[in-house]
Amino acid sequence: MKLLEVHLYGFGKHVDRTFSFSTQTVVVGNNETGKSSLYEAILQIFFGFPTRASANRLEPKFGVRYGGWVKIELQDKLYQIERVEGKSSGVVTVTENGIYYGGEEELRSLLKGLTREQAESVYAFHLFDLQQIHQLSQEDLTELFFASGTTGTNPYAVLNKDAAKELQAHYKPGGKKPHINRQLEELRDLENQLVKGLEQERYYAELTQQQQQVENRLGEVRNEIRLTKQQIFEAEEQQMLHPLFEEYEMLLHVTNERVDVSQTDQDDVRELSNRILDLTQKETTLLSTSVDANQLHEKEREIEELELILADETSWREVHSKIAELEEQLEGIVREQQPALAALAIDPFDLETKLEGYDLSYQKEQQLDTLLKPTSNWDNTKYKFLLLTAGAFVVLGFVTDWLFFYLLSLVLIVAGIVVPSRFSDVESDKADNFLKEYGVKPTGNYRARDIFDQLRKLQQLQLSYRQIEERLTSTLLERAKIAAKFPQHAQSESVFQEARRRLTKLHEDYRLLKVREAEHMYTVEQRKKAQKAKQVVEAQLQTIYEKYSVPSRDAFDTLVKDAQETAKKMERLQELKRRLHGKARKDFDKAKLIVELDRLESEQTELTRSVVTIEQQIDQLVSDEQRAKLLQQIEAKKGQLEELVIDYLAWQGIASSIEAHYEHYQKDVFPATIQRASELFARFTASAYRSLGYSENRFVAVSKDGTLFEMKELSQATKEQAYLALRFALAEELSKEKPFVILMDDPFVHFDAIRFQQVVQWLMSEENQLPYLYFTCRDEWLSPHKVLHMETERSKS
Secondary structure, eight states: OEEEEEEEEEETTEEEEEEEOOSEEEEEOOTTSSHHHHHHHHHHHHHOOOOTTSTTOOOOSSSOOSEEEEEEEETTEEEEEEEESOSTTOEEEEEETTEEEESHHHHHHHTTTOOHHHHHHHTEEEHHHHHTGGGSOHHHHHHHHHHHTTTSSOHHHHHHHHHHHHHHHHOOTTOSSSHHHHHHHHHHHHHHHHHHHHHTGGGHHHHHHHHHHHHHHHHHHHHHHHHHHHHHHHHHHHHHHHHHHHHHHHHTTOOSOOOOOOHHHHHHHHHHHHHHHHHHHHHHHHTTOOOOHHHHHHHHHHHHHHHHHHHTHHHHHHHHHHHHHHHHHHHHHHHHHHHHHHHHTOOHHHHHHTGGGOOOOHHHHHHHHHHTHHHHHIIIIIHHHHHHHHHHHHHHHHHHOOHHHHHHHHHHHHHHHHHHHHHHHHHHHHHHHHHHTTTOOOOSSOOHHHHHHHHHHHHHHHHHHHHHHHHHHHHHHHHHHHHTTSOTTOOHHHHHHHHHHHHHHHHHHHHHHHHHHHHHHHHHHHHHHHHHHHHHHHHHHHHHHHHTTOSSHHHHHHHHHHHHHHHHHHHHHHHHHHHTTTOOOOOOOHHHHHHHHHHHHHHHHHHHHHHHHHHHHHHHSOOHHHHHHHHHHHHHHHHHHHHHHHHHHHHHHHHHHHHHHHHHIIIIIHHHHHHHHHHHHHHHTTTSEEEEEEETTEEEEEETTOOEEEGGGSOHHHHHHHHHHHHHHHHHHHTTTSOOOEEEESTTTTSOHHHHHHHHHHHHSTTOOOOEEEEESSOTTTTTSEEEETTTOOEEO
16 A cells, blocks of 8 residues: 555644655654644544544644545555544545545455554554553563564453453462352351351240340330420420410400501601601791892893993994094195195195185196296207207218218207207296295296196195094094993993903893892792691691590600500410410429439330340340341352352363464464564664574574573663564565555654664665655655655655
8 A cells, every 4th residue: 555645624733734645755844743643644534533532633723624535556546535524433435536436334445454453553653652662571571572473462462361360360279369269268157157056046035035025114114204205395385384374364454445546547647747847847948038129120220331331332443443544544644745845845834724725726727837838839849850950960970971960960959958948947937926826935946837736736635634634523522422431430441341241240140130039939939839738738637636636746656656555465465375375274393204204214224225135145146037048148159159160160261262372373373473573673683683583482582692682681772673573574464465554653763873774774675565654853864765844845855
């Protein structure tokens, strides 16, 4: 069989992982990488999952499917064996070349009936199993090695030990503890007791009669003791009941003439009294609230005055803003007049008194234009002609290059400057006369038209000043009217802020006064209602008092208390009647009864001792009944002895059969295995030992110089090498009928380098035809093998 591939859906820490193998593969990985889980997964897929309570059931922790599949090559056919979680040991599906082959039965047929126990005994090698070898005795080592060289397991050795143990437990010549020996001893004791009882039989009847007489008298004494104790109990009871009889006779004199106050009336009186207290307290509380009406009127008046002041706040601010604007306009006019007044040398007083009356109309403006018209003609026509002519001469001079034309043009330019000045002087005289009418005496060079325009502007500015001044006066009067409403000594800047603050305070005070007024009105109304309700409640109370003819609450409470006391006495009387029912006064002499009881108990003690003595004497005798019991016991012992003898003979047969079985394996099976194991042992020990031998039911190792060593004399590693040689030899033999893969979990850790290399060389040689997986955390195997790294899931050859 060749193991080609393993895929695990979920097993231990492995989830959805695939591992590929060759005929000889080394699986390398550090601790906690899942080597042991893979080892266990291969065995469980072939042979079934353990129960849930088993430590080897390694279900995944991530919620994936538990199980996987293995792919093998067997007799040149490819099989895939899948096992997943299900009933019992799991659900198995076997396919051949992708076609369904079968289930559990077909898998068992493929494996030729190989069980997990056989597989682990022959094909699986654990380091733990090898470590146990050095703890075994010589006998155990021989049995282990014999089993390893025959069947792989040793059930016959275990059964042989059990047979020997059972034979020793059943019978041992001269022994006392074995079952048959004990039964024989007990049977002899019973026969001796039977003989002794026959001699004592004649005393049995006499002792039995005496025992009957004493027991009869003892019964009479016990009956008398019971009656005496009952009388003493009644005497003690009468002593305890005496006060109750006295109280009962006293309560019988309680009169039946009593007043019963119903519980309803008591509850009503209590409730109505509490209501009167509540209403009285409420009435007292309602008297404490009152409101002064004058305060309300005063607050209303002040609020009205402040609201009037605040109503003018917008107008006040608009007037202030308007006044500031008008004053700013007046200042602007004055600033605009100053340059013209300075230029025209006009006195500011004349500006206010005369300028407003000057005639600066459009007719005057036309009159001035008429005076200035000649100057204008000269300026506009002749002056331009002279300049154009001078320009023409300059061009001619430039073209002809004659100096004459340049001189002529210069003369014309001078004439254009001088001639207009003559006409300007004439104009200046006329303008001076025109401007004297307005009281203006300009100095230096000036233009009459500009002076006239400045006068007109000053007049217009003065008129605007007058209009703005009148508006300012009107606005100041309006502000004065608003200020007249302010309180005395109030500052206009803060009067509105103070008014708002005061108004807020007044509104709050007014609100509180209104609340108090409403509360007062409510309390007055509630007080009236409380008084009326109190009168109603008092009337109801008075009705209840009249019913029981009492004048007040105190008298009613006294009546209720008396009624309760009487009721308690009646209840006590009824209770005494119940307790004393069927009981009557009796006279007992308790002291006499106690003396009689002491005498009877003493007699009872003596009689009891006599009975015990007689019983002991009878017990020492053997009656007919006891003799029959002894005979029964003797027969039972014989039956038990017969069963033990049958068991003993059966175990003897088993032991004989095992010896014959051992003889068969020793003659027919074992020689071939031991011969192959000797060859492997010599190779594994690097020829330090020649062979393994088996003689006189003991294994021995033969060294290269011929010295014989028993197994217990070998080192730990050498014992392991002998054990592995036998296992490999048996695996080679068994694989012909039941092929499987060798699974090794690092079994060579105790080997030195030389012997380790010897084992490795044999495993890798062509001589070894056994496929195997070797699980290890060391890398000594890396070079010539296919290596599977658990950490990376990579493999290399």
